Amino acid sequence: MKKESPMSAPVKKSAAKNLKKKVNVAVVGATGLVGGAFLKLIERRGFQFDNLYLFASERSKDTKIKFMGETFIVDDVKNFKKHDYDVAFFSAGTQVSLDYAPKFADHGALVVDNSAAFRMREDVPLVVPEINFEDALLHKGIIANPNCSTIQMLLALWPLHKACEIKRVVVTTFQSVSGTGTPAIEELRRQSVEVLEKGIEESYRHNIKKEVYPHQIAFNCLAHIDKFEDDGYTKEEHKMVNETRKIFHEPKFRLSATTVRVPVFRGHSEAVNIEFKQAISPSEAAAILKYAPGVTLIDDVYNNQYPTPLMCEWRDDVFVGRIRADKSVRYGLDIWVVADNILKGAALNGIQIVEKYFGMKVK
Numbered sequence: 001m002k003k004e005s006p007m008s009a010p011v012k013k014s015a016a017k018n019l020k021k022k023v024n025v026a027v028v029g030a031t032g033l034v035g036g037a038f039l040k041l042i043e044r045r046g047f048q049f050d051n052l053y054l055f056a057s058e059r060s061k062d063t064k065i066k067f068m069g070e071t072f073i074v075d076d077v078k079n080f081k082k083h084d085y086d087v088a089f090f091s092a093g094t095q096v097s098l099d100y101a102p103k104f105a106d107h108g109a110l111v112v113d114n115s116a117a118f119r120m121r122e123d124v125p126l127v128v129p130e131i132n133f134e135d136a137l138l139h140k141g142i143i144a145n146p147n148c149s150t151i152q153m154l155l156a157l158w159p160l161h162k163a164c165e166i167k168r169v170v171v172t173t174f175q176s177v178s179g180t181g182t183p184a185i186e187e188l189r190r191q192s193v194e195v196l197e198k199g200i201e202e203s204y205r206h207n208i209k210k211e212v213y214p215h216q217i218a219f220n221c222l223a224h225i226d227k228f229e230d231d232g233y234t235k236e237e238h239k240m241v242n243e244t245r246k247i248f249h250e251p252k253f254r255l256s257a258t259t260v261r262v263p264v265f266r267g268h269s270e271a272v273n274i275e276f277k278q279a280i281s282p283s284e285a286a287a288i289l290k291y292a293p294g295v296t297l298i299d300d301v302y303n304n305q306y307p308t309p310l311m312c313e314w315r316d317d318v319f320v321g322r323i324r325a326d327k328s329v330r331y332g333l334d335i336w337v338v339a340d341n342i343l344k345g346a347a348l349n350g351i352q353i354v355e356k357y358f359g360m361k362v363k
Ligand SMILES: NC(=O)c1ccc[n+]([C@@H]2O[C@H](COP(=O)([O-])OP(=O)(O)OC[C@H]3O[C@@H](n4cnc5c(N)ncnc54)[C@H](OP(=O)(O)O)[C@@H]3O)[C@@H](O)[C@H]2O)c1
Pocket: 028, 029, 030, 031, 032, 033, 034, 035, 055, 056, 057, 058, 059, 060, 061, 077, 090, 091, 092, 093, 094, 096, 114, 115, 116, 146, 147, 148, 178, 179, 180, 181, 182, 183, 341, 342, 345, 346
């Protein structure tokens, strides 16, 4: 069965009326990992802006950030005032988004929010531009960026689902510590140094310092991302299910997720088991993914070629490999999906939404 874009329903607005060559941009969370990636991408993609306003918390007020030959001074978002913002990229956590995103939107900004604050609200589009860009046109001031682990999985699943309908997905993630922000990177670094210096037994005896995760993350794996829910799944696992359903416009899409934090600094990996309604071979799936937007295929196991998080750092695409038939079901495939969680999993997806929305040229 061939599937249409999830927004095959009549589109009420057109992107054409939004055309802009340059925009005034606010970045809220500018001193963070995702905020920093927004700035790097603005430069790298030739994203045209007139004015740039950087915000973070009181802690970073008056921090100077050198960017594209100019010095920008970070302000506390609490000092937010009415301005001529066209776009506000938010990556400062859920509470900041809840408190300030509506204020920026009320002052005319198109808010692209990276937190989980608005993702499941009915009046807020949740958008992956390669899949459901048309949803963005129905925004009421705020567009939500999906969770990093959802975005990369869907970039691989969507072209397969369009070609051959998916019956059910089981995914296990291997998510890097950068998904938890700057403090988690420092925790993995500090614990790794301590374990290497003292040895693992000594580190256990002295109860290695844990500030971000409930257990040591260095040389360990934690099957626990975000809070546990009453049904035994974590919130991150629920996000993967609910966000997929919303983006695909398929409220009953069947998916089960286990999300695992691993001692990798950057880049999330996912083992995805897919059951289809009809036959699809590994070579057919590879041919589809080879031409899928935003996807790069690295699948040459005879030469040890498959995606790794290290090779995906600072790269835009989602990388797919290890495509093989799951012979335990009638029509099944297993695939391996890796991406830079800070880029396509966060900042890049947000920038792409805005570029497409305003019809901006990309370098
Ligand atoms: N990392 C990822 O892979 C990823 C992917 C998708 C979505 N996200 C989401 O993006 C957001 C930021 O993630 P991150 O990885 O960039 O975290 P991060 O590196 O820890 O940075 C957090 C940013 O938020 C700012 N901030 C924190 N509390 C604030 C407050 N009360 N008021 C104003 N600014 C505040 C920080 O400013 P200060 O310098 O002042 O502390 C910093 O700029 C989170 O909502 C996260 O869930 C992250």
